[in-house]
Amino acid sequence: MIGISLNVNQHQYHIQVSPWVSLLDALRDHLKLTGTKKGCDHGQCGACTVLCDDRRILSCLTLAVMKNGANITTIEGISGENELHPLQQSFIDHDAFQCGYCTPGQICSAVSLLKEGKAKTREEVKELMSGNLCRCGANMGIIDAIMEVKERGLYE
Amino acid sequence: MSTQPTVGKPVSRLEGKLKVTGAAKYAAEYDVPGLLHGYVVNSTITKGKIVRVDTGRAKAVNGVIEVITHQNRPKLAWFDLQYTDMDAPPGVVFKPLYDAEIKYNGQPVALVVATDFETARYAATLVSFEYEEEPFETCLDNNLEKARDAKKGFATILRPPPPKPTGDFEGAFKNAPVKVESEYWHGVEHHNPIELFATTTVYEGDGKLTIYDKTQGTINNQVFVANVFGLHFKDVRILAPFVGGAFGSGLRPQYQLFLCVMAALLLKRNVRVVLDRKQMFSFSHRPQSVQRTRFSTDENGKLTGLNHSAVSETSQFEDYTEQVVAWSHKLYPAPNTLFEYKLVPLDVHTPIDMRAPGGVTAMHAIECTMDQLAYKLNLDPLEFRLRNYAETDPSTQKPFTSKALRECYQKGAEKFGWQKRNPTPGSTIRRNKLVGYGMATGMWDAYQFPARMEAMITKEGKLVLNNAVTDIGTGTLTVMSQIAADELGLPLEDVTFNYGDSKKPFSMFQGGSSVTASTGVAIVVAAKTLKKKLFKKAAGIKNSPIAGASEEDVIFKDGNIYLRNDPTAYVSFKDIISLNNGRAIETTNMGAPDVLNLRKYSKAAHSATFVEVEVDKDLKIITVTRAVTAVAAGKIINPKTARSQILGSMVWGISKALHEETIMDEKLGKYINTNLGEYHIPVHADIHELDVIFADEKDTLINELGVKGVGEIGLVAVPAAIANAVYHATGTRITKLPIHFDELL
Numbered sequence: 001m002i003g004i005s006l007n008v009n010q011h012q013y014h015i016q017v018s019p020w021v022s023l024l025d026a027l028r029d030h031l032k033l034t035g036t037k038k039g040c041d042h043g044q045c046g047a048c049t050v051l052c053d054d055r056r057i058l059s060c061l062t063l064a065v066m067k068n069g070a071n072i073t074t075i076e077g078i079s080g081e082n083e084l085h086p087l088q089q090s091f092i093d094h095d096a097f098q099c100g101y102c103t104p105g106q107i108c109s110a111v112s113l114l115k116e117g118k119a120k121t122r123e124e125v126k127e128l129m130s131g132n133l134c135r136c137g138a139n140m141g142i143i144d145a146i147m148e149v150k151e152r153g154l155y156e
Numbered sequence: 157m158s159t160q161p162t163v164g165k166p167v168s169r170l171e172g173k174l175k176v177t178g179a180a181k182y183a184a185e186y187d188v189p190g191l192l193h194g195y196v197v198n199s200t201i202t203k204g205k206i207v208r209v210d211t212g213r214a215k216a217v218n219g220v221i222e223v224i225t226h227q228n229r230p231k232l233a234w235f236d237l238q239y240t241d242m243d244a245p246p247g248v249v250f251k252p253l254y255d256a257e258i259k260y261n262g263q264p265v266a267l268v269v270a271t272d273f274e275t276a277r278y279a280a281t282l283v284s285f286e287y288e289e290e291p292f293e294t295c296l297d298n299n300l301e302k303a304r305d306a307k308k309g310f311a312t313i314l315r316p317p318p319p320k321p322t323g324d325f326e327g328a329f330k331n332a333p334v335k336v337e338s339e340y341w342h343g344v345e346h347h348n349p350i351e352l353f354a355t356t357t358v359y360e361g362d363g364k365l366t367i368y369d370k371t372q373g374t375i376n377n378q379v380f381v382a383n384v385f386g387l388h389f390k391d392v393r394i395l396a397p398f399v400g401g402a403f404g405s406g407l408r409p410q411y412q413l414f415l416c417v418m419a420a421l422l423l424k425r426n427v428r429v430v431l432d433r434k435q436m437f438s439f440s441h442r443p444q445s446v447q448r449t450r451f452s453t454d455e456n457g458k459l460t461g462l463n464h465s466a467v468s469e470t471s472q473f474e475d476y477t478e479q480v481v482a483w484s485h486k487l488y489p490a491p492n493t494l495f496e497y498k499l500v501p502l503d504v505h506t507p508i509d510m511r512a513p514g515g516v517t518a519m520h521a522i523e524c525t526m527d528q529l530a531y532k533l534n535l536d537p538l539e540f541r542l543r544n545y546a547e548t549d550p551s552t553q554k555p556f557t558s559k560a561l562r563e564c565y566q567k568g569a570e571k572f573g574w575q576k577r578n579p580t581p582g583s584t585i586r587r588n589k590l591v592g593y594g595m596a597t598g599m600w601d602a603y604q605f606p607a608r609m610e611a612m613i614t615k616e617g618k619l620v621l622n623n624a625v626t627d628i629g630t631g632t633l634t635v636m637s638q639i640a641a642d643e644l645g646l647p648l649e650d651v652t653f654n655y656g657d658s659k660k661p662f663s664m665f666q667g668g669s670s671v672t673a674s675t676g677v678a679i680v681v682a683a684k685t686l687k688k689k690l691f692k693k694a695a696g697i698k699n700s701p702i703a704g705a706s707e708e709d710v711i712f713k714d715g716n717i718y719l720r721n722d723p724t725a726y727v728s729f730k731d732i733i734s735l736n737n738g739r740a741i742e743t744t745n746m747g748a749p750d751v752l753n754l755r756k757y758s759k760a761a762h763s764a765t766f767v768e769v770e771v772d773k774d775l776k777i778i779t780v781t782r783a784v785t786a787v788a789a790g791k792i793i794n795p796k797t798a799r800s801q802i803l804g805s806m807v808w809g810i811s812k813a814l815h816e817e818t819i820m821d822e823k824l825g826k827y828i829n830t831n832l833g834e835y836h837i838p839v840h841a842d843i844h845e846l847d848v849i850f851a852d853e854k855d856t857l858i859n860e861l862g863v864k865g866v867g868e869i870g871l872v873a874v875p876a877a878i879a880n881a882v883y884h885a886t887g888t889r890i891t892k893l894p895i896h897f898d899e900l901l
Contacts, residue, residue: 021274029273034185035178037400039350040433044832047350075178084176092172095800099629100175101351101400107176123841130839133832135350135401136629137807138800139843 004068008033009077017064023057024048026064027074035075035104039133046132049105049112050074056112058131075104078111086154087111090145098136106132110146114155122147159647159714162638166796167648170634171398171627180398183370184354184430191356192221194419194429195276196412197266198438199258201287202294202825203503206256206265208286214268219275222423223283224415225266226253230422238383242376242665243407245506246309247474252411253418258287259472260505261294261826262438267415269427292503294825296444296469303467303498307475314603314668315477315514319485319551323492325450328461332452335461336528340449340521342893344469344818344827345442347510348835351400353439354430355413357420364391365420369413371396372406373665374624378658380409381417397656399628404509406628407667410439437830440508441818443468443476447521451484457533457543459488464521465496471506475499478514479601482551484522486760487599488541489550503825509667511808512868515600516875520893523596523876527883536579537595537880538569549758557754558855560788561597561762567849568786569595572766581887589770589779592885598763598873602790602864603670604749608661609678611640611686612742617715617729618650620740621682625663625675626656630867631797632671638793639676639861643683645713661744669761669865672793673858678747680860685743687712694727697735701725749859757857761789761864765809765873769881776900778882779844780810785873786849790864795850802848802870809874811838814894 001016008031015030024041027033027050036059039047043061050059051073079085087107090096097103109132119125126143134142149155174180211223232254233239239249252264266283270276293299306317329335351370358366365387371377374394382389399406416429431438445468452461466480481495530540545562548555569575577593578584584591610622621640627633637651644651654660663675691707694700694717702710702719710717717732719725733740768782785806792798815836821828829835848870855862875893882900883889890899 018274025273028185032187033178034181037182037350038184038352038430040832042433042831042833044433045350075176079177084173088173088176091176092168095169095796097169097172097175097629098631098800098804099349099351099399099401100171100180101182101349103175104178126840126843130841133350133837133839135348135403135837136800137804137838137843139807139838139840140803140846141800143840143843 002065004065006067006070006072008072009074019063019065021064022060023062023064023067024059027059033074033076037101037104039102046109047102047105049108049132051108051112054115056109075108078108085111086149087145090149094141094145096141096145097138102132102134106134106142114150159645161642162648163642163793167634167638167794169631169797170637182351182398182400183356183368183396184428186356186368188356188358188426190426192269192271192423192425192427193273193276194267194269194416194427195280196264196415196429196431196435197268197280197283198435199261199263199265201258201289202261203292204258204287204289206258206285207288210284213282214279217275217279217282219271220279221269221271223266223268224253224419224422226255229253230418233384233386241380241408242373243311245311245474245476246307250473250506252414260503264411264415267419269419269423292825294502294504294820295822296446296500296502299500299502300446300467302500306477306499315479318481318495318497321494325461325463325492325494328492329450329452329463332460333455334529334532335450335452336525336532337450338525338528338891340447340524340891342445342517342520344444344820345510345816346437346818346835347403347405348436348832348837349401349403349405352431352433352436353410353412355416356428357416358426359420359424365417366393366395367417368395370399370406372402372626372628372667374626374656374658375662376665377409377413384414385417385421394658395656396626399626402628403511404513404667405440407509407665433832434830437818437827439505442510442513443470443507445480445517449521449525451525451529453529453533457535457540459490459544461492462488462490463494467498467500469502469504469507470499471504472501474506476507478517480514480518483515483518483599485551486549487546487597488544489546512600512871515868515872516812519596519598519872520876520879523873524879524891527880538565538574541597552758554756554758557757557759557857558790558853559762560851560853561764563851564762564764564786564788567851568764568766568784571847571849572784574766581884586770588773590773590885592769592771592881592883594877594881594884595764595766596873596876596880598765598869600669600761600869600872602759602761602858603668604673604677604859605664605670606746606748607663607674607678608744608746609682610661610742610744611682612740613686613690613729613733614740615733615738617733618652619644619646620652620654621679622654622660623663623675624658624660625671626666628666630671630801631794634797635672635793636675636679639679640683643680645711646715650715669867669869672863672865673861676861676863677859678745681747682743682745685745686741689741689743690729690732691717693732693736693741697727700727702727759858761869763787763869763873765877767877767881769878769885771882771885771900776897778814778895778897780878782845784847784849785870786851787866787869788851788853789866789869790853790855790858791862792850793863798866799848801866803846805868805870806846806874807838807843808871810842810878812893813875813878817894
């Protein structure tokens with residue numbers, strides 16, 4: 001067991017984990033932050049996407065011990081206590097999910113995508129969101145939701 | 157304030173906030189004290205026997221509590237029938253860890269239980285098995301000569317055997333001036349919801365179990381667990397408030413539930429079992445099928461003969477069947493018909509319904525054959541279908557309760573711009589791409605099952621409904637709340653719909669696009685009784701403002717009962733409850749289809765899909781650039797969630813036509829692309845312009861709500877429309893799904 005500290009959603013956590021525990025399992029099983037989802041544990045579906053030091057990463061492909069001291073933002077921390085992030089509201093407005101399981105990963109990924117500023121067009125947004133799978137087929141709603149926030153400049 | 161009706165309005169999902177904030181909890185996400193984690197070990201051979209088990213190394217790992225195999229498992233129910241479930245096909249249900257026999261590759265053979273997930277997973281690699289292998293058969297194509305009729309059983313009610321022949325098909329086909337004969341093939345598909353199958357069993361200590369499970373049927377799984385483990389029904393509670401997709405895979409209790417409950421009972425501890433992605437390919441799938449069609453017409457393009465035969469795989473232990481071959485004659489009239497459906501048992505797990513089971517399989521063959529005939533007749537494919545439009549169901553001669561397919565054709569074609577189509581294949585070129593237009597028709601059953609609804613008005617004057625049904629992402633919570641709000645004239649926020657709990661009154665499992673009709677009608681029936689009760693109480697109050705009025709004289713609105721012609725005279729729900737000594741007014745009622753009347757009709761949802769594809773001239777890469785699906789499915793309760801159902805189905809159609817397929821290594825008898833990197837489903841970059849139209853279809857016969865369900869109808873026509881568009885673009889007819897670009901090179 002190794003002691004590490006993680007700053008998750010601006011809370012400081014100190015936990016003891018085995019070196020092979022993924023950041024995803026550390027979040028879900030140790031910190032009980034189950035908003036981050038496990039869909040494949042292989043880096044193939046994107047459901048576990050979180051923000052680490054402001055970049056989107058796949059928490060299932062990241063060992064928790066590698067992130068000792070890092071700042072992590074999960075879906076539980078992307079907005080204030082009683083408000084929604086513009087992307088969260090836009091996802092609701094555009095019905096950008098059905099079962100909701102890939103949704104936290106989609107939203108975290110989109111938060112980062114907008115900050116990265118690389119995607120200029122709808123086609124580029126689609127391309128750079130393609131690491132996040134949605135089996136319900138809410139793809140159109142997801143991209144519509146992101147485009148609305150992007151076009152209205154509703155993000156930092 | 158006056159409450160406006162919500163039915164027909166695009167209400168956003170009521171659980172939306174929980175889903176976008178990560179607060180929605182799925183089966184593996186309940187934090188319970190002292191939780192143990194189970195990890196499944198799967199068979200590495202396809203058929204044979206376990207001759208030796210070594211669990212010693214695994215058990216020696218610090219943190220491992222137990223390793224359960226067939227050798228040390230607790231006693232189980234004796235009779236095969238006790239393992240059955242409401243969706244079990246005829247045959248003998250597969251029983252995990254029952255004995256040493258291996259029936260398919262990936263069969264669960266052990267459960268390692270440890271204090272944490274990583275330890276259980278690691279120890280699972282240390283459990284070793286020695287097998288005695290036997291020869292196996294997993295290839296449908298090599299075993300077609302073994303095709304036989306399916307066994308009949310309880311499940312046959314919903315999946316009747318093929319209809320009897322009519323007329324003289326062979327004679328008619330032989331002499332027909334225009335005819336087409338072709339064969340269609342599609343591979344195995346796995347549902348792959350993004351949420352992994354998972355169960356958390358809470359061992360309550362007094363013989364009671366509370367089980368958070370990934371399922372489409374809480375009561376189905378409750379009955380299963382009680383039967384298998386010899387528990388009282390009331391001591392088993394299945395909860396599934398959020399289900400991360402299922403698409404049919406949750407219609408039957410899956411093995412993680414069985415193993416999780418077994419471990420919890422054995423160890424008297426709380427246990428969680430989560431499958432990994434590879435294991436998501438180790439139970440249930442859409443069966444691969446080979447279909448043959450022979451259709452004939454007269455010189456004017458009127459169908460004269462329909463022959464559709466299909467051979468599908470099943471397991472060696474259960475006869476899973478689908479409705480495949482009956483559809484063409486429900487859609488098109490023809491005097492001579494011949495339908496055959498056979499199964500080939502293989503050494504695989506039993507297939508299970510996967511979104512639009514049978515229908516999407518069948519419609520690929522039927523609608524591609526229709527497309528071929530249209531070219532032979534030199535007719536526009538849409539015009540050809542209109543010439544064979546059935547006003548009544550040709551297979552039964554019964555009228556439809558409603559059928560707005562003609563409107564689907566018209567509105568879909570108009571929105572798509574079908575008239576711009578140049579009929580010659582390979583004639584339209586855009587930049588470096590061959591452009592093709594294709595269309596196809598869709599049809600799906602309109603099921604309704606009995607359901608029971610508990611409804612009550614609380615002391616706050618609000619409506620609470622209780623039912624066991626799940627919401628697997630379909631929008632059930634929202635749609636049920638809308639129906640209930642309108643029935644009682646309440647605003648949506650005054651309605652609470654409790655669901656996903658086997659303790660609540662019965663609903664069938666969530667499948668077959670049946671829930672809105674089934675559970676929705678139960679709401680209508682319960683609401684009517686509740687209104688009667690409320691009215692009776694209100695009218696009986698001393699000096700009641702509505703005294704002397706009859707039920708026809710009042711309206712229910714905004715939590716009050718008003719006199720229709722004097723809105724100043726009213727009694728509020730709150731007052732009624734308060735004068736009822738604060739006790740809620742409640743009722744539990746059964747909603748059921750009007751079987752006697754519906755026997756006189758055929759009932760189905762219809763659709764028409766129009767697709768544009770671009771095929772790269774050199775590389776032959778296929779892109780679905782645009783698609784329009786027009787749907788006739790009765791009344792649409794919520795156009796927002798219903799549209800999403802159709803859009804999602806269209807994505808599934810694109811996936812089926814161009815992407816997804818589980819590939820079997822026939823030498824090993826095992827699926828080889830068991831991960832989301834190699835099992836391809838569309839990503840955002842694959843999905844372009846999709847459009848949905850709902851035809852205005854009023855149906856006063858089908859049920860009290862006039863609804864038919866929208867979970868599957870959006871999918872059925874799409875793969876055929878894409879295959880037809882690929883033909884139109886390239887002049888090459890690919891009859892195998894998914895279509896790979898190399899087949900066009």
